[in-house]
Amino acid sequence: MKLSSVRATCIAALTCAASMTAFAQQPTTLYVASYGGSTETAFREKLIPQFEAKNNVKIVYVAGNSTDTLAKLQAQKGKQELNVVLMDDGPMYQAVQFGFCDKLGDMPVLKDLYPVARMTDSAVGIGVIATGLAYNVEAFKKANLPAPDSWEALTDKRFAQKVAIPPISNTYGLHVLLTFARLRGGDYKNIDPGFTAMTREVGPNVLAWEPSPGKMAELFQNKDVLLAAWGSGRVQALKDTGFPVQFVIPKEGAPALLTAACPVAGNSAPALSRAFVQYLLTPEVQTVLADTQGWGPANSATKLAPAVAAKVPYGKEQVDRLLPTDWKTVNEKRAEWTNRWNRTVER
The missing domain is CATH 3.40.190.10 (Periplasmic binding protein-like II)
Incomplete structure (x- = not known):
């Protein structure tokens, strides 16, 4: 074989090997x-x-x-x-x-x-993340109110039109519904007590059913609301801005x-x-x-x-x-519950 042919063969082989190595890497x-x-x-x-x-x-x-x-x-x-x-x-x-x-x-x-x-x-x-209560520390102190430690704070008439809760389309709002169903003797398969509590006890205190984290923060910053049901991570983000908000895991427990x-x-x-x-x-x-x-x-x-x-x-x-949340049951019922919420809670 001529030297030029040998060189060409070697070059081709080296090129192929280099290509294969590059491909492998x-x-x-x-x-x-x-x-x-x-x-x-x-x-x-x-x-x-x-x-x-x-x-x-x-x-x-x-x-x-x-x-x-x-x-x-x-x-x-x-x-x-x-x-x-x-x-x-x-x-x-x-x-x-x-x-x-x-x-x-x-x-x-x-x-x-x-x-x-x-x-x-x-x-x-x-x-x-925990779903619990968020409150304006300075506003509570100024009004000589104790820090909330129970979900029942959402039903306290002293907070009429000073509460914010996300809607049922948001996991935090859904958690509040499920929590009040449990507190009133119901459960996932008997949600009626939860809807009754949300409509008659919690609802009258709610100024806004707010899904947006940004708008929820504004409600606190503008002092439109003093108390909310919200997630621990969201509350911490607001607290990191310097706003005097505190997150509470209620004594009855908090949904994860x-x-x-x-x-x-x-x-x-x-x-x-x-x-x-x-x-x-x-x-x-x-x-x-x-x-x-x-x-x-x-x-x-x-x-x-x-x-x-x-x-x-x-x-x-x-x-x-x-x-924990029984998501298998919740996901089966969520569309039905959402329609009912829209008709009765956020009407």
């Missing part, structure tokens, strides 16, 4: 659907880069609320483009029911989770709202998807989510600095006071 792309706003910022700046570097993966963050993400899963049924999804626990249970979530598999970290975070074998809570995650069934990278969910449950990531998002750790092995621990539901004693 191309990172896998993982599509993660989660919340926008501060959550997206925290993921992009503090969480994603570390996972990408360790796993030779490129993560594409798809921002949207829980309803948006569930709608994407439904639209892509049978040809899923998303690999991992984060949603509120209610929509996540729907995703599990519809078969959109893959099995979590044998993740060692699962043994460290609080019981409330162990949702199903294909979805898991990664952050714990979980930020949940699952690997998507039938996705293109199942092992990496499970690895990302496991990564979100590590104490290191749980600490970041507590500090930046106000999500209480789902992993009981997480150790928070006192300043961060004060912001979130933290530790066995606090987490044990949070009440």
